[in-house]
Amino acid sequence: MIHGESYKPIIAEAAKMAIGEENIYERVFIFELLKDKNDPNAVAGAVGFSVRQPKFYVFKAKAVLLATGGATLLFRPRSTGEAAGRTWYAVFDTGSGYYMGLKAGAMLTQFEHRFIPFRFKDGYGPVG
Numbered sequence: 426m427i428h429g430e431s432y433k434p435i436i437a438e439a440a441k442m443a444i445g446e447e448n449i450y451e452r453v454f455i456f457e458l459l460k461d462k463n464d465p466n467a468v469a470g471a472v473g474f475s476v477r478q479p480k481f482y483v484f485k486a487k488a489v490l491l492a493t494g495g496a497t498l499l500f501r502p503r504s505t506g507e508a509a510g511r512t513w514y515a516v517f518d519t520g521s522g523y524y525m526g527l528k529a530g531a532m533l534t535q536f537e538h539r540f541i542p543f544r545f546k547d548g549y550g551p552v553g
Contacts, residue, residue: 450484452476456521458489458529468529491531493522 441449453473461469470485495518527533 450482452526453482455484455525458491458525460529461531466530491522491526493525494518496520496523 445490452475454476455471455473457468457472457473458468459472461467468489470483471489473484474483484503505533
């Protein structure tokens with residue numbers, strides 16, 4: 426049986442075998458998307474820097490997938506008592522992907538959803 430904490434190492438190993446370890450860049454902070462000079466509606470790459478070494482990266486790509494996560498903890502949670510400091514969202518989802526996409530000209534849609542968490546005494550929690 427595979428538990429949740431095991432997924433990332435399994436998928437990482439499969440990715441390394443599929444595309445080659447030399448083509449994987451880890452711990453690179455992407456801060457800007459590069460537009461295609463021939464197609465103003467396309468993104469042709471990204472710019473970033475290493476968070477561990479003094480290195481700067483410029484990536485050229487045929488396609489770019491922006492998968493930075495959402496924006497968490499923008500508002501104070503309604504949890505009270507013992508559950509006040511608990512959260513089930515990643516605290517590093519800062520909304521930077523929304524900014525980069527918007528700056529590159531993407532139309533941001535599907536923000537109309539409303540999250541309704543499972544409620545229990547003194548707190549709120551995620552539910553399947």
